[in-house]
Amino acid sequence: MAYDVELDGEESHTITMVVPFVTFTQEEEWGKAAGLDFEAKLADVAGYWRDYIASGGQIEIPDDILTDFHKAAQTHVAISVDKDPVSGMYMVPAATYRYGVCANEACWQIRMLDQAGRHERAEAYLETFLRTQGTSMLDGNFSSADGSLLGLEIEEGEVRISHFNYNLDHGCVMECLADHYRYTGDKEWLKRVAPNLVAACDLIIREREATKRTDQSGKPVPEYGLLPAGHLEDNPEWRHWFAVNAHAYGGMRAIAEVLAEIDHPDAERLVREAAAYREDIRQAAKRAMIEAPVVQLLDGTYLPHVPTRTSIRGREWGWFREAAYGALHLLEGDVFHPDKEEMTWVLKDMEDNLFVSREWGRPVDLERYWFSHGGVTIQPNLMHLGVT
Numbered sequence: 001m002a003y004d005v006e007l008d009g010e011e012s013h014t015i016t017m018v019v020p021f022v023t024f025t026q027e028e029e030w031g032k033a034a035g036l037d038f039e040a041k042l043a044d045v046a047g048y049w050r051d052y053i054a055s056g057g058q059i060e061i062p063d064d065i066l067t068d069f070h071k072a073a074q075t076h077v078a079i080s081v082d083k084d085p086v087s088g089m090y091m092v093p094a095a096t097y098r099y100g101v102c103a104n105e106a107c108w109q110i111r112m113l114d115q116a117g118r119h120e121r122a123e124a125y126l127e128t129f130l131r132t133q134g135t136s137m138l139d140g141n142f143s144s145a146d147g148s149l150l151g152l153e154i155e156e157g158e159v160r161i162s163h164f165n166y167n168l169d170h171g172c173v174m175e176c177l178a179d180h181y182r183y184t185g186d187k188e189w190l191k192r193v194a195p196n197l198v199a200a201c202d203l204i205i206r207e208r209e210a211t212k213r214t215d216q217s218g219k220p221v222p223e224y225g226l227l228p229a230g231h232l233e234d235n236p237e238w239r240h241w242f243a244v245n246a247h248a249y250g251g252m253r254a255i256a257e258v259l260a261e262i263d264h265p266d267a268e269r270l271v272r273e274a275a276a277y278r279e280d281i282r283q284a285a286k287r288a289m290i291e292a293p294v295v296q297l298l299d300g301t302y303l304p305h306v307p308t309r310t311s312i313r314g315r316e317w318g319w320f321r322e323a324a325y326g327a328l329h330l331l332e333g334d335v336f337h338p339d340k341e342e343m344t345w346v347l348k349d350m351e352d353n354l355f356v357s358r359e360w361g362r363p364v365d366l367e368r369y370w371f372s373h374g375g376v377t378i379q380p381n382l383m384h385l386g387v388t
Contacts, residue, residue, distance in 0.1 A: 077109045080099075086154075087157045090128050091128065091152075092125050093106070100163050103173050104172040110176055110180070114180055114183040119186075130177075132154075133196055134148055135148075136160075138231075140238050141229050141230065143207065148203060150166075164233075164234075166231060171247030174250075174252065187262055190262055197255045198266050198270070201251075201256070204227065222287055224280060225277065225280025225281070227240070230244065233382075235320050239311075240311070242285055242288075242326075243325040247329065252277060278335055284310055285335070285342070288311075295353060297353070306342055306345060307327065319361060319378065322354060322360050323377055329383060350375075351375050354377070355376060361377050
């Protein structure tokens with residue numbers, strides 16, 4: 001369709017278009033569409049979304065932009081989520097219209113809905129992960145898909161792996177499932193999904209056995225007790241990433257805790273396994289730190305560098321690997337507590353060297369903006385900067 005109109009300076013012209021969800025081929029159908037009242041339909045749509053927002057929890061703060069943003073985000077999620085008509089399963093993408101499912105980013109949206117009291121929607125969106133559990137292998141040196149939780153896409157009932165295929169997905173979905181119970185207190189739901197939760201934990205327990213090896217001198221290998229080498233996020237190479245293991249541990253610990261609240265028979269075992277996993281991640285991070293050169297801060301002092309993965313002496317290449325999914329995730333996953341000196345070193349390194357640099361963040365005028373910009377990175381929600 002081509003539509004041309006000539007306008008004089010400061011002159012305006014309005015076009016109203018009707019775009020149906022299906023293609024109208026009959027003249028009577030065209031007439032029905034042409035007879036719609038735009039203002040009336042606009043009022044219907046606006047009223048629907050106002051009622052939707054009013055039905056959930058809201059944040060009211062002096063900053064109107066953030067207040068409105070929280071409202072808008074809820075509508076954006078509802079608009080963007082897609083439902084497969086055959087299976088009835090929902091897909092929560094990271095953006096609207098033909099954007100694949102990133103399960104870690106889906107979980108942030110689902111968690112926000114739970115926080116706003118939209119528990120039924122959150123549960124419906126989480127159900128897709130449960131129904132598709134174990135259908136696809138994590139992208140790495142894994143031995144089995146049994147228990148896997150991934151960002152998957154469904155079309156006419158057919159399940160396929162999202163092209164993102166992040167190893168982060170498994171732990172992030174585990175954390176989100178445990179959080180859903182914590183927000184709702186729904187013990188009947190927890191009892192129903194308990195077998196799924198245990199299977200997700202058992203994948204971690206089973207797969208990390210492959211890395212429990214020692215070298216010829218009897219010392220633990222750098223990746224001892226971690227998950228097998230695998231995919232991190234947008235970068236595809238397989239490595240032993242601390243962020244992946246931190247969220248896998250965080251999910252396992254959270255699941256063990258909530259299962260204990262319903263006296264599940266596997267809870268005690270999972271608590272022990274999670275504690276052992278945490279210690280193996282800590283020791284792997286410390287070994288990597290010891291082998292890495294120190295880093296210099298802006299004040300000229302030096303401190304240890306906690307790398308983003310095992311078997312690397314120094315920085316990783318690029319923002320995703322070194323900054324977005326760096327060692328701060330060890331804090332987010334509660335592998336290290338906030339008061340541990342290792343996490344203080346990580347934070348100082350990030351605000352002095354990573355977030356303010358062109359290579360791992362964005363260039364910042366350090367004299368003028370270090371205090372306000374040093375703690376914020378590009379695409380900041382990839383990590384929980386609130387913990388800083």
